[in-house]
Amino acid sequence: MFEARLVQGIMLKKVLEATKELIQEANFEVSAAGINLQAMDSSHVSLVALNLRSDGFEHFRCDRNFSMGLNLNNMDKMLKCAGKEDVITIKAEDGGDTVTFLFETPNQERVSEFELKLMDITSENLGIPETEYSATVRMPSGEFQRIVKDLGTIGDTVEIGVSKDGIKFSANGDIGSANVMCRQNTHADKEDEQTLIDMNEPVNLTFALRYLASFTKATALSPAVTIKLSKELPVVVEYKVADFGFVRYYLAPKIEDEEMEGE
Amino acid sequence: MFEARLVQGIMLKKVLEATKELIQEANFEVSAAGINLQAMDSSHVSLVALNLRSDGFEHFRCDRNFSMGLNLNNMDKMLKCAGKEDVITIKAEDGGDTVTFLFETPNQERVSEFELKLMDITSENLGIPETEYSATVRMPSGEFQRIVKDLGTIGDTVEIGVSKDGIKFSANGDIGSANVMCRQNTHADKEDEQTLIDMNEPVNLTFALRYLASFTKATALSPAVTIKLSKELPVVVEYKVADFGFVRYYLAPKIEDEEMEGE
Amino acid sequence: MFEARLVQGIMLKKVLEATKELIQEANFEVSAAGINLQAMDSSHVSLVALNLRSDGFEHFRCDRNFSMGLNLNNMDKMLKCAGKEDVITIKAEDGGDTVTFLFETPNQERVSEFELKLMDITSENLGIPETEYSATVRMPSGEFQRIVKDLGTIGDTVEIGVSKDGIKFSANGDIGSANVMCRQNTHADKEDEQTLIDMNEPVNLTFALRYLASFTKATALSPAVTIKLSKELPVVVEYKVADFGFVRYYLAPKIEDEEMEGE
Numbered sequence: 001m002f003e004a005r006l007v008q009g010i011m012l013k014k015v016l017e018a019t020k021e022l023i024q025e026a027n028f029e030v031s032a033a034g035i036n037l038q039a040m041d042s043s044h045v046s047l048v049a050l051n052l053r054s055d056g057f058e059h060f061r062c063d064r065n066f067s068m069g070l071n072l073n074n075m076d077k078m079l080k081c082a083g084k085e086d087v088i089t090i091k092a093e094d095g096g097d098t099v100t101f102l103f104e105t106p107n108q109e110r111v112s113e114f115e116l117k118l119m120d121i122t123s124e125n126l127g128i129p130e131t132e133y134s135a136t137v138r139m140p141s142g143e144f145q146r147i148v149k150d151l152g153t154i155g156d157t158v159e160i161g162v163s164k165d166g167i168k169f170s171a172n173g174d175i176g177s178a179n180v181m182c183r184q185n186t187h188a189d190k191e192d193e194q195t196l197i198d199m200n201e202p203v204n205l206t207f208a209l210r211y212l213a214s215f216t217k218a219t220a221l222s223p224a225v226t227i228k229l230s231k232e233l234p235v236v237v238e239y240k241v242a243d244f245g246f247v248r249y250y251l252a253p254k255i256e257d258e259e260m261e262g263e
Numbered sequence: 264m265f266e267a268r269l270v271q272g273i274m275l276k277k278v279l280e281a282t283k284e285l286i287q288e289a290n291f292e293v294s295a296a297g298i299n300l301q302a303m304d305s306s307h308v309s310l311v312a313l314n315l316r317s318d319g320f321e322h323f324r325c326d327r328n329f330s331m332g333l334n335l336n337n338m339d340k341m342l343k344c345a346g347k348e349d350v351i352t353i354k355a356e357d358g359g360d361t362v363t364f365l366f367e368t369p370n371q372e373r374v375s376e377f378e379l380k381l382m383d384i385t386s387e388n389l390g391i392p393e394t395e396y397s398a399t400v401r402m403p404s405g406e407f408q409r410i411v412k413d414l415g416t417i418g419d420t421v422e423i424g425v426s427k428d429g430i431k432f433s434a435n436g437d438i439g440s441a442n443v444m445c446r447q448n449t450h451a452d453k454e455d456e457q458t459l460i461d462m463n464e465p466v467n468l469t470f471a472l473r474y475l476a477s478f479t480k481a482t483a484l485s486p487a488v489t490i491k492l493s494k495e496l497p498v499v500v501e502y503k504v505a506d507f508g509f510v511r512y513y514l515a516p517k518i519e520d521e522e523m524e525g526e
Numbered sequence: 527m528f529e530a531r532l533v534q535g536i537m538l539k540k541v542l543e544a545t546k547e548l549i550q551e552a553n554f555e556v557s558a559a560g561i562n563l564q565a566m567d568s569s570h571v572s573l574v575a576l577n578l579r580s581d582g583f584e585h586f587r588c589d590r591n592f593s594m595g596l597n598l599n600n601m602d603k604m605l606k607c608a609g610k611e612d613v614i615t616i617k618a619e620d621g622g623d624t625v626t627f628l629f630e631t632p633n634q635e636r637v638s639e640f641e642l643k644l645m646d647i648t649s650e651n652l653g654i655p656e657t658e659y660s661a662t663v664r665m666p667s668g669e670f671q672r673i674v675k676d677l678g679t680i681g682d683t684v685e686i687g688v689s690k691d692g693i694k695f696s697a698n699g700d701i702g703s704a705n706v707m708c709r710q711n712t713h714a715d716k717e718d719e720q721t722l723i724d725m726n727e728p729v730n731l732t733f734a735l736r737y738l739a740s741f742t743k744a745t746a747l748s749p750a751v752t753i754k755l756s757k758e759l760p761v762v763v764e765y766k767v768a769d770f771g772f773v774r775y776y777l778a779p780k781i782e783d784e785e786m787e788g789e
Contacts, residue, residue: 078439111446112441113443116438150607153606175603176624177640178607178641179638180637180639182635183634185635340680341679343679371709373707373708374709375704375706377703
């Protein structure tokens with residue numbers, strides 16, 4: 001039997017907002033340690049990894065490990081029916097073919113039960129190696145979202161460069177060009193408003209803006225985003241889920257030779 | 264001559280919002296007692312009844328009873344031009360072919376006159392018998408609207424069951440099922456936030472969600488909605504118009520035999 | 527070399543909002559006195575004139591007069607990337623083929639550079655003669671916008687009449703007619719909420735509502751609008767740009783004979 005009760009039910013709503021655009025169907029791997037999900041987007045270009053640790057739940061019981069195959073759009077439809085203040089409980093019987101989402105208002109006046117059918121989904125677990133990155137930038141998530149959106153009106157790709165001074169985003173298109181420089185800033189009153197650069201060596205990589213735009217659907221999850229960059233490695237874009245998990249996105253950089261061939 | 268001056272002009276704007284989706288054209292029956300309207304929706308499935316008592320108007324003069332045939336979408340277009348604070352006066356001459364809506368800002372700086380053409384509309388007055396219902400539920404109108412909207416993402420019909428504990432809404436669909444239980448709650452601070460169950464015998468009836476969704480366009484009219492249910496009778500969904508009237512919707516339940524045939 | 531630094535960068539964003547619907551491409555004429563633009567809309571019915579005086583800029587340097595041909599939609603796309611609080615600097619090299627927009631957040635943390643390609647645009651400068659108008663009305667710009675929008679739901683043209691008492695807007699259409707009277711009002715607390723009539727002789731002119739609707743895209747620029755009317759002359763609809771400029775729209779009245787022919 002599996003049962004997990006989350007007082008901050010809204011975090012689960014935001015997790016779905018953050019993932020359903022990229023992933024249509026996925027297996028949630030449930031164990032005593034928590035809930036994990038890892039999936040490529042439907043075009044097999046980017047990867048999403050979700051982790052929710054069991055200690056973040058008010059109550060978490062998982063008698064044996066299992067995979068919960070779900071259509072994320074249908075799951076999102078049901079979670080949209082939970083109120084912002086609702087406590088959400090996820091329940092599944094061993095060997096059952098449904099998962100139940102229970103939504104309770106804080107005063108227990110309204111109790112809703114939504115039952116979603118499980119699916120058989122073949123998934124490959126990709127095993128992402130832990131790496132040390134050349135540059136790690138932590139910046140306000142709203143700022144990152146805005147830059148990605150703005151540059152998307154100018155071009156299709158963005159060049160991201162990190163130097164000691166800051167992180168620079170550049171795009172080119174038919175109507176002209178744009179570059180946006182965010183300077184290191186450790187003096188903002190709130191930690192989440194700071195821009196922090198941790199750099200071993202300068203990096204300069206190019207990415208498709210449309211995938212970054214999908215990643216920024218996670219902006220509501222956290223006021224800060226962490227971006228990790230290394231030459232020839234996929235960028236990692238990470239949003240914390242409160243203090244008990246994360247949503248991470250991976251996207252391979254565009255290789256210059258490929259680009260030249262394409263032109 | 265007919266002239267009716269409504270200081271809370273916004274209530275008239277909300278009445279149109281609440282009715283124009285279901286009814287395209289209708290006769291407003293005007294008498295010294297007030298304004299009445301009764302009409303089937305265009306698919307002849309649900310019925311809308313509106314009552315505005317003359318004592319709710321600052322000034323109400325009606326020399327002789329008459330029918331005012333109006334296109335509700337056009338009337339709504341004109342009422343949308345009234346400000347939220349505007350005083351609205353409705354005027355019609357005996358035997359004229361137009362009705363005039365006069366909008367005055369509280370300080371009289373802007374005075375607008377909108378003249379709408381009258382129409383000849385054949386209407387049957389249906390005479391709704393007064394009945395005692397098995398169950399009457401009074402609940403927050405926003406809560407009802409939300410449940411109807413949420414269940415509409417799951418299925419096409421809703422089963423509404425009333426017991427002593429509360430009112431339960433259930434729906435089924437391709438992706439799964441949902442049921443929402445609202446418990447009796449007489450302790451909310453504001454009366455309008457209470458959920459009150461008045462039940463002679465338990466009832467369990469099934470309705471088409473799309474009509475209920477149209478009924479909830481009246482949510483802005485009142486913070487509370489009253490739902491009256493009896494076996495084999497149309498449900499009544501009622502919203503008060505301030506303290507001088509109401510909008511009531513009637514919808515026949517789905518009969519199980521019919522449903523089974525349909526399957 | 528041309529360089530102009532505007533602390534209230536948002537005013538430039540609003541100027542583009544106010545003009546890009548009517549004008550697709552135009553020459554910004556730059557001189558030591560400031561920036562001017564004058565262009566007919568694409569259907570050659572209305573005229574837009576923009577003036578931004580150099581003294582409104584924190585820094586303004588223009589070594590020699592020149593024309594800056596720009597696509598206003600592309601310029602607007604770039605200015606939309608400036609934040610509300612951003613300082614905007616416009617820069618162009620002599621003989622260059624681009625203009626650069628520099629956006630700086632007040633704390634200098636984010637600095638963005640957008641480079642837009644210049645265009646060769648043939649423009650005729652039309653020379654608008656200064657005239658004394660029969661009637662000048664100053665009214666809240668939001669009120670004017672609202673009336674234009676409301677009457678647009680009733681008809682295609684508006685008759686504007688000014689008398690000593692106020693300004694009256696009338697429209698007719700298939701569903702009925704409307705007229706809105708705004709009375710002179712010199713007692714409003716804030717000057718911008720006053721409606722002031724300055725009249726030498728009564729006027730009554732008819733205009734196409736769709737152009738007036740485009741003019742009201744300038745509403746965000748200023749809380750007040752000034753409307754100048756004379757028989758057989760184009761109406762002038764003017765919005766101030768802070769205390770250093772204006773956007774003015776000109777639209778010829780419909781001539782009654784023409785209208786009769788048209789029917």
